[in-house]
Amino acid sequence: MNRTVERHRNILDFALSSLLRRKGKNLSLWVVYTIVVFLIAAIVFYTHALKREAALVLQGAPDMVVQKMVAGRQDLVPVAYAGKIAALRGVSSVRPRCWGYYFDPISGANYTLVASESPSPAPGAVDIGSGVARVLRVGRGDLLPIRSSSGAPMLLTVRKVLPCVSELVAADLIVMSEGDLRDLFRIPRDLATDLAVTVANSDELATLAVKISQRFPDSRPILKSEILRTYDSIFDWRGGMMVVVLAVAVLSFVIFAWDKATGLSAEERKEIGILKSVGWETGDVLLLKFWEGAVISLSAFLCGVVLAYFQVFFLSASLFEPALKGWAVLYPRFRLVPEVDPYQLVVLFFLTVVPYTIATIVPSWRAATVDPDAAMRS
């Protein structure tokens, strides 16, 4: 066992000195390799972090939301449905919610207006998200003009700006009293935007959704798990699309690596010839080439992963942000929580190291099977 370890150690030592002797060639390969790993790692990390963020945001969402549909479009739901749904066995609570979207022609942004139950702002007052404050340049005590559906302007006083830590969920939020919101959108007292349903046992959600659909054929129950699933699909698809686009870069890199590995200089051929003439076998030269490739692969992989980690979690992934996150006039600013699991690293390994290694096997074999006398004569 010790002899095997010693053999590998010696060949690795020789491989390192061999790499250093050809700094220029190996450095250019290493730089391109690192960039390829960095690009793909940034996408994988960013997609995963966005999915995690979406899951965290939805943790506080109700188990089920019940909407009313009219001719395939969402409509206001009668508040009377709430009592009937609450009477179903397994339902813990049903809460009618009043909310809506408001397009602000001045900033070109859409705000989410929500009627809060507790602690509700007094009539004529609002709490606004930090994104809204940023876009409209308003702060505590300022007046916020909003045009009601009748066309008359409503002047609301900003009671407070919601803290930045809640930016991901509250950037575009305007919280107001239920009365103000109903006046603004002209929502009758017996109707609500939707119903938030919580259940005692989450395993019963699907059964309850079926019951609600049967009892109220014009309703549409939406489960929290369905929203999460949709987010997962969207982010996976976006990440996958970017990886497909980058497949061209990986392919170019593989061709580049093949070319570099094939183009043995006269000095390298001579070196291999001398090694074989002093007793190295083909297997030993192959092992030498394996260690050279492993050193380049692992160092480029490590470096690319670390760079991607910094770019995603400390520089907010400025390279891929528009493609992966989406875009809006008022988009929340948030810092992603750093998290990398071994699964992501294995996926990266399969996408980068495996193609590189395969591209270098044939050139390594060609180099290893060269005739010593022919190599030295050349």
Next chain:
Amino acid sequence: MILHPAVLALIVASALTGFMVLYACWYGARILLQWEIRSGSERQLGLERRTYLISTLLCFAFAVQILSLFLYVYTADRLHGLFSGAMCAAGTLNVNRYGYPVLVLKAVTFLLAGVWLIVNHADTRGYDYPLIRIKYALLLLIAPLVLTDGILEYRYFAGLRADVITSCCGSLFSRDRAGVAGDLAALPSGPMEWLFFAGMIATAACGIRFNRTGSGGYLFSVVGTLAFFIAVASLISFICLYYYDLPTHHCPFCILQKEYGSIGYALYATLFGGGVAGMGTGALMPFRNRGTMAAVIPPLQRRLVVATLVFYLLFTLMVCCRMLLSPLRLG
């Protein structure tokens, strides 16, 4: 098709592995037909040189194939949230008709690829290429499986549709379900516990005997392989129940999830590791006295026996610990 990066990684790996195995098969067939070790012809020298390339390619291809089993299962587990009704990898694999055949093919190629790597390792230790025909004949047996695995894997991922309602593991691995999964779940837990421990003890006894006396290699390999299959059946029949603390949940995939400490990976890795080493010992038996192999194979077999026993011991220890710590007691 779901464009998950892991799905792309698996498809790329399968395509590359398939390509390498096909390339190796072409030269493998030529070696089987044209190999003449005593000849000094240009063709023979060319083939001898080419064996280094084929060995290296296949070592890498099979290593990737072995890893891809775990990546495939983990990816299926990760994707379960996208399908209505799926609670773990069991549901994801059931989304279309290719999921489970791919899993079986990957498990079979895992075992065969492991045995091939052991035979190749022994062959490269002898200077006269003693096992060359054997290993390329074995390659021709494995290659169709690897290629079928790649094609079916692509069809599986291409056919993944998020609007499909699949079955959860509770219904797939229930006693009342017809089919292999249901039959394994319905195996009686009491006799299976006896059979499992008897299989492990018999493997240990045969292994110790073989390492001491050098006889009974075939017996060890057969008993070790049987113990592998008994352990797989036991996992579904009773081992899982202790991990879930539930007398009715037989799913072999839920143990891979974080809530069970991902213990499933350790269980499967030790079980497959032991299985491959046990089968490899038997695969080398016919050649242990052939030419240069007489000095290579016996010590290699002893190491393989030790590896089998260590892997199976770790597996049994994990099972025993859980059986003792679990509040569940099966009657």
